[in-house]
């Protein structure tokens with residue numbers, strides 16, 4: 013695969029013929045990017061179930077890949093789209109598999125079928141299928157057994173279940189962290205059942221999911237969803253560009269921007285802009301930004317979309333603390349006077365005021381000082397944005413066109429800039445974002461720094 017990729021890139025990029033002064037690194041990077049996107053596109057789409065038309069979808073994968081969890085997520089996703097899904101547990105190998113499916117299905121109010129007594133997975137699969145066909149389910153999902161490793165017995169079982177149920181689609185579920193092992197694994201499953209799609213799970217962790225490239229190559233089927241957490245709704249339609257961006261450590265800025273755009277009320281945008289242009293970043297403004305940030309949902313998810321951020325500035329597993337910190341800061345600000353909130357003069361915060369605010373908010377003096385430090389850090393960052401040219405309509409979304417790179421590089425903390433690939437990286441990112449707005453991203457980014 014790597015060799016193919018090299019050949020293809022050589023065809024696209026001819027460095028000798030490039031004019032002097034062209035940014036070669038960028039051109040190569042773009043070629044790698046688009047080549048990876050191509051590799052994830054097997055050229056044919058996966059089977060798509062249709063409402064009202066009975067379809068059977070069978071899930072395969074090794075034990076622990078997240079198969080059972082993903083079955084329910086897949087069912088729930090379609091249920092919300094108006095399907096009548098049902099779940100069949102044909103995993104008789106792992107004790108507890110049926111209970112797990114039962115629990116998940118009950119929570120999501122999805123009909124399920126399985127047995128504690130029957131040990132023949134084929135029999136269960138066929139019985140479940142018959143039952144749900146009678147009940148007019150239009151999406152019958154069959155969860156199958158896994159094994160810790162690839163074993164002949166497992167593949168024989170898959171072959172039999174597939175033969176008996178004739179699924180419209182077989183989905184191979186793989187753990188996003190398995191890397192190159194994905195090729196052999198996917199190929200082995202493909203040989204016993206006609207795998208037609210791939211789902212990559214546990215993309216909420218550190219794994220970048222590079223194994224998906226191998227799975228697509230081995231099965232010649234596309235990735236259709238990714239799992240982004242243990243909960244039933246932590247499931248996303250696969251989107252190739254953000255996935256490759258993340259793979260290359262470029263972050264999913266598009267997704268982040270959309271998210272920020274969603275939570276920031278449009279009528280607040282011109283006001284915030286005006287204040288930023290004046291260079292006045294008050295505590296009240298920070299308070300409003302905190303509110304917006306909390307609305308964005310699990311903070312880790314937001315930060316994981318930024319290049320290199322989740323690990324550096326918001327360590328995995330500490331999202332809750334980050335969120336608690338923001339809430340703590342907001343409580344402290346609730347104990348401040350309007351004058352304090354609207355001032356940009358830190359001298360207002362005398363020692364006696366700090367003590368009073370700490371008492372009023374039930375926090376330590378140290379917490380108040382921490383909050384003020386955070387504020388000062390952000391105010392300093394924002395002050396460099398002073399003199400920003402306002403977009404004519406006052407809309408945030410048009411601001412990025414007016415931001416100049418020099419201004420941005422000054423505003424960003426140096427380690428952040430480095431992570432983004434310096435000035436060149438920043439330029440590429442701005443371009444990638446198109447009309448999307450940068451200032452909100454900056455305000456979001458500042459929050460994570462400790």
Ligand SMILES: Nc1nc2c(ncn2[C@@H]2O[C@H](COP(=O)(O)OP(=O)(O)OP(=O)(O)O)[C@@H](O)[C@H]2O)c(=O)[nH]1
Nearest residue numbers: 075076077078079080081158213214239240241242
């Ligand atoms: N963080 C995270 N955890 C996940 C995700 N998908 C599944 N898991 C977890 O991974 C573990 C294994 O998932 P299961 O669904 O039990 O695995 P399985 O492949 O069905 O296992 P067998 O039924 O034994 O074959 C569980 O703890 C799940 O909660 C995901 O997208 N993100």
